[in-house]
Amino acid sequence: MFERFGNLNLFRISKLDIRIYCFMLDRINKAQKIMSSACKTLGRQINIMEVCGTHTVSIFRSGIRSTLPEGLRLLSGPGCPVCVTSQGYIDIILQLADRKDCIIATYGDMIRVPGKTGSLETRQAKFNVKVVLSSEDALQLAKDNPQKTIVFVAVGFETTAPATAVAVKEAATESIDNFSILGGHKLVVPAMKALLDGKNHKIDAFLCPGHVSAIIGSGAFAGIVEDFKRPCVVAGFEPLQIIEAIAEICRQLSAGTAELKSLYGAVVTEQGNTVAQKIIDECFEPADGYWRGLGKIEKSTLELKDKYGRFDAFKRFNLTETPGEELDGCRCGEVLCGLVEPSQCSLFGRSCTPLKPVGPCMVSSEGACAAWFKYGGRGHN
Amino acid sequence: MCLAIPARIVELEGDRAVVDAMGNRFRAKTTLLPKAKLGDLVLVHAGFAISMVDEEEAKKTWQLISEINEFMDTPNKVSG
Numbered sequence: 001m002f003e004r005f006g007n008l009n010l011f012r013i014s015k016l017d018i019r020i021y022c023f024m025l026d027r028i029n030k031a032q033k034i035m036s037s038a039c040k041t042l043g044r045q046i047n048i049m050e051v052c053g054t055h056t057v058s059i060f061r062s063g064i065r066s067t068l069p070e071g072l073r074l075l076s077g078p079g080c081p082v083c084v085t086s087q088g089y090i091d092i093i094l095q096l097a098d099r100k101d102c103i104i105a106t107y108g109d110m111i112r113v114p115g116k117t118g119s120l121e122t123r124q125a126k127f128n129v130k131v132v133l134s135s136e137d138a139l140q141l142a143k144d145n146p147q148k149t150i151v152f153v154a155v156g157f158e159t160t161a162p163a164t165a166v167a168v169k170e171a172a173t174e175s176i177d178n179f180s181i182l183g184g185h186k187l188v189v190p191a192m193k194a195l196l197d198g199k200n201h202k203i204d205a206f207l208c209p210g211h212v213s214a215i216i217g218s219g220a221f222a223g224i225v226e227d228f229k230r231p232c233v234v235a236g237f238e239p240l241q242i243i244e245a246i247a248e249i250c251r252q253l254s255a256g257t258a259e260l261k262s263l264y265g266a267v268v269t270e271q272g273n274t275v276a277q278k279i280i281d282e283c284f285e286p287a288d289g290y291w292r293g294l295g296k297i298e299k300s301t302l303e304l305k306d307k308y309g310r311f312d313a314f315k316r317f318n319l320t321e322t323p324g325e326e327l328d329g330c331r332c333g334e335v336l337c338g339l340v341e342p343s344q345c346s347l348f349g350r351s352c353t354p355l356k357p358v359g360p361c362m363v364s365s366e367g368a369c370a371a372w373f374k375y376g377g378r379g380h381n
Numbered sequence: 382m383c384l385a386i387p388a389r390i391v392e393l394e395g396d397r398a399v400v401d402a403m404g405n406r407f408r409a410k411t412t413l414l415p416k417a418k419l420g421d422l423v424l425v426h427a428g429f430a431i432s433m434v435d436e437e438e439a440k441k442t443w444q445l446i447s448e449i450n451e452f453m454d455t456p457n458k459v460s461g
Contacts (some may be wrong), residue, residue, distance in 0.1 A: 107427070
């Protein structure tokens with residue numbers, strides 16, 4: 001029975017009731033039939049892109065790739081915040097970390113990303129790089145260290161942006177003037193559109209992120225469905241739900257339609273979290289931003305509004321983000337656009353490994369290269 | 382980075398909460414989810430509750446998170 005499902009590792013199956021197990025197999029069977037039929041109907045390769053680092057990890061860990069028909073390919077798109085951050089932004093953080101009057105507060109994900117001159121990790125010994133779990137912790141650092149300027153490395157998609165906005169608003173209310181953010185929050189939808197607009201026309205459909213959608217709502221992808229005629233299906237992180245989302249995409253592709261669907265009704269609504277959206281709008285406005293691999297994308301990054309300008313580290317230190325030069329030989333940019341697979345990069349597994357990463361897609365545990373390295377191309381080996 | 386963790390609100394004062402996820406207790410804020418009450422299950426991301434979640438979904442996610450942690454701890458191997 002296992003053979004038929006490749007290397008699929010659904011849950012700790014031994015702990016499951018056999019009836020639940022059979023029910024799950026039945027659903028997987030149905031999903032696989034839809035996938036195979038779509039491959040036959042279209043008679044060509046089908047490319048489905050996931051744009052969420054947590055989907056990438058779940059897909060590799062559970063071995064979903066090993067269950068897909070030959071003609072169906074999953075691409076790991078620009079869904080990992082660390083991976084999409086431009087080299088120029090990384091180099092600015094490192095530049096600020098070298099100043100004696102600053103403390104860099106960052107989520108742990110960013111700590112090992114290499115820039116031109118080492119990484120934040122190499123600077124941690126100087127005690128002015130602190131890992132925080134929340135923007136609130138960064139604000140607390142500012143209260144505790146009034147003689148230093150705190151620079152919060154504000155990266156992440158719409159899931160993380162409202163937390164930054166709350167901290168900025170609190171800093172304004174409580175006049176914590178030594179708090180600042182280096183704004184690097186990215187918006188998912190403009191990147192998906194930019195991919196379809198130029199970088200990769202071969203993407204047939206998107207598996208849309210779960211927790212980003214909890215904030216922006218599944219309705220946010222309507223423009224992609226309408227303007228680009230690509231199916232968009234929101235899914236959570238459970239393997240079965242991901243498989244069924246892929247099958248739903250295949251059903252639409254077979255029928256020649258493009259629809260917006262959400263299978264993650266337990267968490268995601270069409271409107272999303274309107275309170276969080278309002279807080280983002282109060283503090284930020286969309287500005288043109290640089291992405292690794294995708295270059296400059298119009299209105300794709302969040303910039304602090306003028307009324308909060310005094311908390312903007314770019315303004316405070318008179319810095320401008322440039323696209324920055326890609327690291328020598330690193331093909332992370334092409335990996336993020338789904339143009340090459342990690343194993344096609346000449347550094348992969350040789351000079352670039354999770355222990356000694358060259359590019360961000362190998363640094364981040366959510367990066368396509370790191371997942372590929374651990375589990376191989378088909379997953380769950 | 383965008384993974385949110387289901388957790389139950391076990392203390393709540395204004396928008397400051399203490400939540401419990403898989404036996405771990407930590408601080409979180411309900412600023413983005415003002416309707417959250419004591420005892421509710423919420424998804425917590427980067428220190429903030431972002432969405433309500435039901436019991437069944439929470440259990441599934443806890444299971445997945447424990448497995449992803451195992452994934453992260455797996456020794457690296459060259460393949461692909």
